[in-house]
Amino acid sequence: MTARVIDGKAVARRVREEVAAGVAELVAAGGTAPGLATVLVGDDPASEVYVRNKRRLSVEAGMRDLHRHLPADAGQETVAALVDELAADPAVSGILLQLPLPAHLDADALVARIPAAKDVDGLTTDNAGLLAQGRPGLRPCTPAGVMALLDEYEVPLAGAEAVVVGRSVLVGRPMAQLLLARDATVTICHSRTRDLAEVCRRADVLVVAAGIPGLVGADAVKPGAVVVDVGIHRGEDGLRGDVDHDPAAEVAGALTPVPGGVGPMTIAMLLANTLAAARAQQDVEQGAEQGVEQEVPREVPA
Amino acid sequence: MTARVIDGKAVARRVREEVAAGVAELVAAGGTAPGLATVLVGDDPASEVYVRNKRRLSVEAGMRDLHRHLPADAGQETVAALVDELAADPAVSGILLQLPLPAHLDADALVARIPAAKDVDGLTTDNAGLLAQGRPGLRPCTPAGVMALLDEYEVPLAGAEAVVVGRSVLVGRPMAQLLLARDATVTICHSRTRDLAEVCRRADVLVVAAGIPGLVGADAVKPGAVVVDVGIHRGEDGLRGDVDHDPAAEVAGALTPVPGGVGPMTIAMLLANTLAAARAQQDVEQGAEQGVEQEVPREVPA
Numbered sequence: 208m209t210a211r212v213i214d215g216k217a218v219a220r221r222v223r224e225e226v227a228a229g230v231a232e233l234v235a236a237g238g239t240a241p242g243l244a245t246v247l248v249g250d251d252p253a254s255e256v257y258v259r260n261k262r263r264l265s266v267e268a269g270m271r272d273l274h275r276h277l278p279a280d281a282g283q284e285t286v287a288a289l290v291d292e293l294a295a296d297p298a299v300s301g302i303l304l305q306l307p308l309p310a311h312l313d314a315d316a317l318v319a320r321i322p323a324a325k326d327v328d329g330l331t332t333d334n335a336g337l338l339a340q341g342r343p344g345l346r347p348c349t350p351a352g353v354m355a356l357l358d359e360y361e362v363p364l365a366g367a368e369a370v371v372v373g374r375s376v377l378v379g380r381p382m383a384q385l386l387l388a389r390d391a392t393v394t395i396c397h398s399r400t401r402d403l404a405e406v407c408r409r410a411d412v413l414v415v416a417a418g419i420p421g422l423v424g425a426d427a428v429k430p431g432a433v434v435v436d437v438g439i440h441r442g443e444d445g446l447r448g449d450v451d452h453d454p455a456a457e458v459a460g461a462l463t464p465v466p467g468g469v470g471p472m473t474i475a476m477l478l479a480n481t482l483a484a485a486r487a488q489q490d491v492e493q494g495a496e497q498g499v500e501q502e503v504p505r506e507v508p509a
Numbered sequence: 510m511t512a513r514v515i516d517g518k519a520v521a522r523r524v525r526e527e528v529a530a531g532v533a534e535l536v537a538a539g540g541t542a543p544g545l546a547t548v549l550v551g552d553d554p555a556s557e558v559y560v561r562n563k564r565r566l567s568v569e570a571g572m573r574d575l576h577r578h579l580p581a582d583a584g585q586e587t588v589a590a591l592v593d594e595l596a597a598d599p600a601v602s603g604i605l606l607q608l609p610l611p612a613h614l615d616a617d618a619l620v621a622r623i624p625a626a627k628d629v630d631g632l633t634t635d636n637a638g639l640l641a642q643g644r645p646g647l648r649p650c651t652p653a654g655v656m657a658l659l660d661e662y663e664v665p666l667a668g669a670e671a672v673v674v675g676r677s678v679l680v681g682r683p684m685a686q687l688l689l690a691r692d693a694t695v696t697i698c699h700s701r702t703r704d705l706a707e708v709c710r711r712a713d714v715l716v717v718a719a720g721i722p723g724l725v726g727a728d729a730v731k732p733g734a735v736v737v738d739v740g741i742h743r744g745e746d747g748l749r750g751d752v753d754h755d756p757a758a759e760v761a762g763a764l765t766p767v768p769g770g771v772g773p774m775t776i777a778m779l780l781a782n783t784l785a786a787a788r789a790q791q792d793v794e795q796g797a798e799q800g801v802e803q804e805v806p807r808e809v810p811a
Contacts, residue, residue: 336638339686340678366703374689376642383697384641387676390701392708395685399692401668406694 210459211360213435218359219352219471223268226478230269233486241300241485242271243327243478244293248286249279249309258305261474268478273299279309286312290320297492300485301327303477324487327480329381338384345480350382352472353414353435354389360461362412362433365390370410372396372403372423372449378416378437386412403427415449425454434459437469512761513662515737520661521654521773525570528780532571535788543602543787544573545629545780546595550588551581551611560607563776570780575601581611588614592622599794602787603629605779626789629782631683640686647782652684654774655716655737656691662763664714664735667692672712674698674705674725674751680718680739688714705729717751727756736761739771 234240243265247258262272275289286308293299302325308314318326323333329347337344357364369391373379383395396406397417407413407427415423416437428434438449448465456462463469536542545567549560564574577591588610595601604627610616620628625635631649639646659666671693675681685697698708699719709715709729717725718739730736740751750767758764765771 332635332638332642332644334638335641336634336636339637339641339682340634342634366701368703380641380689387682387697387699390699392696392698392702394694394696395689396694397689397692399668400694401670 210434210456210462213356213360213433213461213463213468215352215356215463215468215471218356219475221359222355222472222475223264223478226475226482227268229482229486233482233489234269238489239298239485240269240271241481242273242298243301243303243481244273244275244296244299245303245305246275246277246286246289246293247305248277248281248312251307254305254307261303261477264474265478265481268482270300270478270481271298281309281312283312283316286317287320290317294320294322294325297488299325300488301325301477301481303328325484327477327484329480330377335376335381338381341388345484346385346476347377347381348473348476348480349378349416349437349469350385351476351480352469353382353437354385355472355476356435356463356469357412357433360433362461364412367391367411368394368409369412369414370394370396370407371414371416372407373416373418373437375416375418382414382416386414417449419449420447421451422449423455424451425458428455428458430458431460432458434462435469436463436465439465439470512736512758512764515658515662515735515763515765515770517654517658517765517770517773520658521777523661524657524774524777525566525780528777528784529570531784531788535784535791536571540787540791541600542571542573543783544575544600545603545605545783546575546577546598546601547605547607548577548579548588548591548595549607550579550583550614553609556607556609563605563779566776567780567783570784572602572780572783573600583611583614585614585618588619589622592619596622596624596627599790601627602790603627603779603783605630627786629779629786631782632679637678637683640683643690647786648687648778649679649683650775650778650782651680651718651739651771652687653778653782654771655684655739656687657774657778658737658765658771659714659735662735664763666714669693669713670696670711671714671716672696672698672709673716673718674709675718675720675739677718677720684716684718688716719751721751722749723753724751725757726753727760730757730760732760733762734760736764737771738765738767741767741772 245258245261262274266272293302302321318330321331323331326334326345329345334344369386371379371383374395374397383393387393404427408429410432412433414435420440436448436450440447446466547560547563564576568574595604604623620632623633625633628636628647631647636646671688673681673685676697676699685695689695706729710731712734714735716737722742738750738752742749748768
């Protein structure tokens, strides 16, 4: 048996089209096109590529590109002042502070200045708390993208055994929360897990976000399981993930490729978050005129 | 084999003594005794008992009792104004809003007014986010109390399989996070889990917080496992927990009784949180004089 390929490129394209339709609808209803403020500090070539892709796809979806670039030696106060300016600017629906920042900057302190309602990366402590408490909020893009893939392929989650490998603040931990919110029985594994393959073999749905090339082999996959590989590593033979792809594909029921699996979903969900943020803010503005209370953005459609 | 009894009463007493010593030390060093503001709205008899115990034990630990009582028909604005007053009052180290509130009040909105640094119950979204991101903050008292019990009995957690039954915002979810922070491989179960007994039997450490009397039987306990029963239910034969105690005690290696297990730990950890909050606030005050930045309280000693 060879696993069904979970086509992240196709799903991401569909999500982006839906976002574009949502933007058009918002504008047609008299609203403003969402504005995405990408903030790049310095000239890291990888970061430049990531930011360029985000800007290009946000424009394709009909959003306003409100990119800001600061020199590599910009001080903490300068970056903080820029974040504060974007936070206060009603044209800015979402703020994306491209990480990593140059080492002399305190990234945590800068992320903390982003208002929860504009935190389209879902990185702030506020949004982490909203997720942990099961309340509406903006979710981190990569785990939200994994959920969108699982939904697109109609993977049953309620009552399923889900195993997440990796406990990063960006992916593993919010991933576990999102699967729990969908009624999966969730296990979270990490470097200290005693027998990783044994734990992974329990999984109906296995999400691997460990950051270690080829960590999960075929022996860690339950026959027929859905396997989502969040890892991406540049090797001599091109890109590979955290899952040893070809052997795992012989055992799994469905599997994401690397590249073309989770990767394209991250930007798609960033755009979905930006639209959701813009909608919530414009609801608030209209609501304020009508005396309605402020609302946090609802979870992105997935 | 009969399980070792995990004596929560004794551990709670020791934690309270340590807190009392910490309070005395703070005062001896020229600080102020921590002030605990318990807020009771209405006359629910169970809530009155809980609040009375918290007040009594806080006074025994050398704290100032800053109790406030509002009538059952107090409006949202009245309670909100009281919370705001306590939030601004430097004599108040910790605010405990006794739940449940009368049904006409929006409890979530009131909890949200408590500053994270005074949230000694660990209920706010801010503190949930800090926990989810693995940052210092005030932790919910009941799961913090379970951790203190496990530590007192030197239960190995790194690499252990921990299973949490129940996913409430108050207990199950933060419990899973605290176990994960100590390097356990953590599974979280709930009403939709397919074969609860099978999942529980994997646990080296099993924490049951489902709110269902006798839900977990001996068939769900791995021989030698450490079982912590967070449930407490009043029945015809007195109090019982979520674990079917006597049969489970034949299989487990160690087990908390009900009553006298987790119950007494909750107030002990409330006092530990209040001391930690007071220390952090007084550090901040002294720090402010010295130009040091504000800090969130560190995790309570456990």
